[in-house]
Amino acid sequence: METSTEGAAQAPSSDAAQADAPVTVEPAAAVPPVDAAGTGPRAAIAPASLSPSRASDFMQCPLLYRFRVIDRLPEKPSEAATRGTLVHAVLERLFDAPAAERTAPRAKSLIPGQWDRLRETRPEVVELFEDDPEGERLARWLGEAEQLVERWFSLEDPTRLEPAERELFVQAELDSGLMLRGIIDRVDVAPTGEVRIVDYKTGKAPRPEYAEGALFQMKFYALVVWRLKNVVPRRLQLVYLGSGDVLTYDPVVADLERVERKLLALWEAIRQATESGDWRPRPTKLCGWCDHQAHCPEFGGTPPPYPLPVGAGG
Numbered sequence: 001m002e003t004s005t006e007g008a009a010q011a012p013s014s015d016a017a018q019a020d021a022p023v024t025v026e027p028a029a030a031v032p033p034v035d036a037a038g039t040g041p042r043a044a045i046a047p048a049s050l051s052p053s054r055a056s057d058f059m060q061c062p063l064l065y066r067f068r069v070i071d072r073l074p075e076k077p078s079e080a081a082t083r084g085t086l087v088h089a090v091l092e093r094l095f096d097a098p099a100a101e102r103t104a105p106r107a108k109s110l111i112p113g114q115w116d117r118l119r120e121t122r123p124e125v126v127e128l129f130e131d132d133p134e135g136e137r138l139a140r141w142l143g144e145a146e147q148l149v150e151r152w153f154s155l156e157d158p159t160r161l162e163p164a165e166r167e168l169f170v171q172a173e174l175d176s177g178l179m180l181r182g183i184i185d186r187v188d189v190a191p192t193g194e195v196r197i198v199d200y201k202t203g204k205a206p207r208p209e210y211a212e213g214a215l216f217q218m219k220f221y222a223l224v225v226w227r228l229k230n231v232v233p234r235r236l237q238l239v240y241l242g243s244g245d246v247l248t249y250d251p252v253v254a255d256l257e258r259v260e261r262k263l264l265a266l267w268e269a270i271r272q273a274t275e276s277g278d279w280r281p282r283p284t285k286l287c288g289w290c291d292h293q294a295h296c297p298e299f300g301g302t303p304p305p306y307p308l309p310v311g312a313g314g
């Protein structure tokens with residue numbers, strides 16, 4: 001078992017936390033606005049699935065989880081998160097090219113096209129630069145994306161990589177019925193069959209004392225792969241483009257069993273909160289990045305009316 005941070009560790013960054021955690025809705029946690037007949041009260045439905053992002057939401061702040069999964073409150077796109085999405089798309093698409101052509105100039109040349117594509121597929125990101133008629137902020141933002149892409153080449157050599165999978169959607173059901181799902185940035189498989197799971201982060205690497213939190217997502221993926229393929233990944237690798245660090249961890253079965261127990265406990269806590277409606281706010285410095293302060297009691301706000309607990313609607 002090994003934990004290492006290659007390169008200088010940086011301060012934890014809430015920007016990093018946001019940049020690589022796009023908000024997606026857990027499909028199984030759907031909350032109809034009204035009952036099936038369209039007339040009665042809403043009902044909160046306990047989720048049947050968990051992703052690393054939503055599990056992290058609940059651990060960070062149960063009320064944030066509620067706002068995102070139960071209430072589905074809209075969130076504004078952020079420059080950091082959108083830049084993260086853009087950079088991920090560029091790194092993924094670069095592997096379409098023959099190995100010898102996976103150069104930094106080639107990667108940077110993909111940015112304008114991927115930005116166009118992002119604006120088509122997620123029109124809401126256009127509003128990020130609506131107040132920038134001269135395009136100065138956009139140019140700076142695109143330049144920052146270029147720097148992140150360029151830094152990747154100092155950390156990995158894509159001419160020597162042949163990923164088995166890119167942007168791989170995975171899901172696995174645990175014996176308890178909990179469905180785990182997520183998207184893995186890259187899966188490498190060695191000729192010997194050893195599996196490496198790789199995730200790109202556009203923020204900075206956490207300080208060593210925060211590494212465990214950063215690895216939670218990777219152990220989550222390792223658990224899913226283990227359950228799906230009956231293979232424990234040999235290595236988990238986080239590539240921090242913001243600071244130029246690589247964090248690796250070689251998991252063993254006991255790690256994955258531990259994370260499974262943790263997820264089951266988390267799932268139970270979410271189920272209880274769903275039924276009771278008791279979603280405690282947990283203020284931290286990450287509140288500065290939360291879109292929901294206007295609804296949060298910690299900031300003088302009022303949450304939306306809570307859907308009736310499961311079973312209480314008659």
Ligand code: SF4
Nearest residue numbers: 061281282287290296
């Ligand atoms: S502002 Fe902070 S405490 Fe309130 S919901 Fe957001 S993360 Fe939680």
